[in-house]
Amino acid sequence: xxxxxxxxxxxxxxxxxxxxxxxxxxxxxxxxxxxxxxxxxxxxxxxxxxxxxxxxxxxxxxxxxxxxxxxxxxxxxxxxxxxxxxxxxxxxxxxxxxxxxxxxxxxxxxxxxxxxxxxxxxxxxxxxxxxxxxxxxxxxxxxxxxxxxxxxxxxxxxxxxxxxxxxxxxxxxxxxxxxxxxxxxxxxxxxxxxxxxxxxxxxxxxxxxxxxxxxxxxxxxxxxxxxxxxxxxxxxxxxxxxxxxxxxxxxxxxxxxxxxxxxxxxxxxxxxxxxxxxx
Amino acid sequence: xxxxxxxxxxxxxxxxxxxxxxxxxxxxxxxxxxxxxxxxxxxxxxxxxxxxxxxxxxxxxxxxxxxxxxxxxxxxxxxxxxxxxxxxxxxxxxxxxxxxxxxxxxxxxxxxxxxxxxxxxxxxxxxxxxxxxxxxxxxxxxxxxxxxxxxxxxxxxxxxxxxxxxxxxxxxxxxxxxxxxxxxxxxxxxxxxxxxxxxxxxxxxxxxxxxxxxxxxxxxxxxxxxxxxxxxxxxxxxxxxxxxxxxxxxxxxxxxxxxxxxxxxxxxxxxxxxxxxxx
Numbered sequence: 246x247x248x249x250x251x252x253x254x255x256x257x258x259x260x261x262x263x264x265x266x267x268x269x270x271x272x273x274x275x276x277x278x279x280x281x282x283x284x285x286x287x288x289x290x291x292x293x294x295x296x297x298x299x300x301x302x303x304x305x306x307x308x309x310x311x312x313x314x315x316x317x318x319x320x321x322x323x324x325x326x327x328x329x330x331x332x333x334x335x336x337x338x339x340x341x342x343x344x345x346x347x348x349x350x351x352x353x354x355x356x357x358x359x360x361x362x363x364x365x366x367x368x369x370x371x372x373x374x375x376x377x378x379x380x381x382x383x384x385x386x387x388x389x390x391x392x393x394x395x396x397x398x399x400x401x402x403x404x405x406x407x408x409x410x411x412x413x414x415x416x417x418x419x420x421x422x423x424x425x426x427x428x429x430x431x432x433x434x435x436x437x438x439x440x441x442x443x444x445x446x447x448x449x450x451x452x453x454x455x456x457x458x459x460x461x462x463x464x465x466x467x468x469x470x471x472x473x474x475x476x477x478x479x480x481x482x483x484x485x486x487x488x489x490x491x492x493x494x495x496x497x498x499x500x501x502x503x504x505x506x507x508x509x510x511x512x513x514x515x516x517x518x519x520x521x522x523x524x
Numbered sequence: 525x526x527x528x529x530x531x532x533x534x535x536x537x538x539x540x541x542x543x544x545x546x547x548x549x550x551x552x553x554x555x556x557x558x559x560x561x562x563x564x565x566x567x568x569x570x571x572x573x574x575x576x577x578x579x580x581x582x583x584x585x586x587x588x589x590x591x592x593x594x595x596x597x598x599x600x601x602x603x604x605x606x607x608x609x610x611x612x613x614x615x616x617x618x619x620x621x622x623x624x625x626x627x628x629x630x631x632x633x634x635x636x637x638x639x640x641x642x643x644x645x646x647x648x649x650x651x652x653x654x655x656x657x658x659x660x661x662x663x664x665x666x667x668x669x670x671x672x673x674x675x676x677x678x679x680x681x682x683x684x685x686x687x688x689x690x691x692x693x694x695x696x697x698x699x700x701x702x703x704x705x706x707x708x709x710x711x712x713x714x715x716x717x718x719x720x721x722x723x724x725x726x727x728x729x730x731x732x733x734x735x736x737x738x739x740x741x742x743x744x745x746x747x748x749x750x751x752x753x754x755x756x757x758x759x760x761x762x763x764x765x766x767x768x769x770x771x772x773x774x775x776x777x778x779x780x781x782x783x784x785x786x787x788x789x790x791x792x793x794x795x796x797x798x799x800x801x802x803x
Contacts, residue, residue: 437798469792513748519716
């Protein structure tokens with residue numbers, strides 16, 4: 246297959262490594278409006294060739310759109326205007342707004358909305374790593390609106406990695422990702438700001454911060470260019486989860502104020518239930 | 525040296541592995557009120573012998589107290605009642621309450637308050653792992669109140685691992701750990717409860733939860749037996765940081781409500797500053 250990747254960053258670049266390595270892609274074409282990214286992608290050997298979007302589309306069997314989700318809103322309709330036999334898939338973290346926008350596009354069936362659940366806090370082609378997706382889970386949304394041919398290509402792509410495919414409607418997807426991904430990022434951003442606001446002596450943080458702090462605050466390194474559009478598109482779900490999270494923190498706060506350590510103990514025990522779910 | 529470890533859990537057990545491996549300890553004596561822990565410690569080969577506290581003290585050169593911090597409050601005065609040439613050190617996450625309690629003990633100078641900044645979310649002798657402390661940082665508090673002999677033994681112990689030693693007064697220690705450790709735990713507990721409260725379909729969380737969620741919620745597996753006493757002893761500092769953290773989350777919330785994505789972007793950019801500090 247000839248695979249075109251539009252947006253050669255962490256996700257696009259990591260897919261490029263894997264799909265070339267496992268033989269799914271005979272050729273990887275890179276498309277990126279940032280010439281720096283194309284340059285880095287060549288030097289990292291992520292891509293075989295690069296073209297403008299218009300030139301790349303007819304040369305492709307499958308087109309992966311891995312730009313920030315706000316860019317997809319204009320880009321995917323434009324790609325669908327041009328496709329013939331090509332399958333188009335995105336890898337974005339939100340689905341409802343995009344699918345609403347393209348729902349009446351005559352080539353909607355060429356499009357398969359997907360979301361591979363993997364990433365790191367880094368971005369750009371230099372952040373691309375092998376094996377990022379191995380045996381992780383990917384979501385395919387609203388399957389019934391894609392053609393059999395497009396679905397087959399996309400499923401083959403994910404099976405080649407291999408990733409486990411979960412089917413969800415777009416609405417459920419956006420709710421679940423608010424819980425299992427988007428809130429973790431806001432929590433990390435806020436935790437970083439908390440510590441930065443209070444700890445003026447930064448060397449001290451650096452010296453004392455151990456693994457626990459590092460892992461809860463890791464996501465605070467994530468790029469606002471990628472994340473602000475996600476929060477914007479998934480605003481209502483994120484607000485709902487954020488309210489719940491602030492309420493939970495307020496419960497801990499209230500029990501500390503009242504010095505009710507028995508209830509505090511029970512609250513921690515309840516939260517330990519996450520063990521059953523996250524290994 | 526003969527090293528006695530009182531409380532053979534994650535921290536005591538991991539120290540046991542390291543100090544035996546690097547030759548600092550000729551013999552490791554285990555003391556634990558829970559016979560199950562002693563049994564497991566033998567089977568994990570963490571200890572050479574086990575005795576009651578009373579019998580172990582005179583046989584030791586150095587005594588490491590690695591129990592929950594509430595247990596230390598009674599245990600350390602009792603140990604100090606009995607010591608002669610022995611050095612005694614704790615590895616607890618809070619310092620002020622304990623040091624206040626023993627400040628007039630005639631053998632206070634035998635005691636060195638320390639806090640190795642390393643751990644995992646697991647507990648018990650079965651959680652002990654090699655290399656947990658390598659090249660991490662450890663705190664020694666209020667050095668001026670320990671004897672030269674006791675300090676020398678404790679410093680040799682940490683240098684043998686090796687760990688970097690940072691000196692702090694107890695008050696500063698308790699403030700800094702509230703920031704770089706205690707708040708991360710409350711944030712994780714609350715995040716786990718948030719998701720557990722809302723996501724009834726647990727298989728879905730399990731399938732979709734990717735690395736980001738796993739790392740922010742990892743600490744929510746931590747034991748309440750260890751953590752409630754820490755929050756209790758460091759209550760005022762933890763409350764102060766928790767208030768700040770809730771305020772920071774409320775800033776994100778307010779900007780989402782107002783749909784002020786420009787300010788939201790700036791807030792994320794500010795939080796990205798943590799990159800300079802946490803590699």
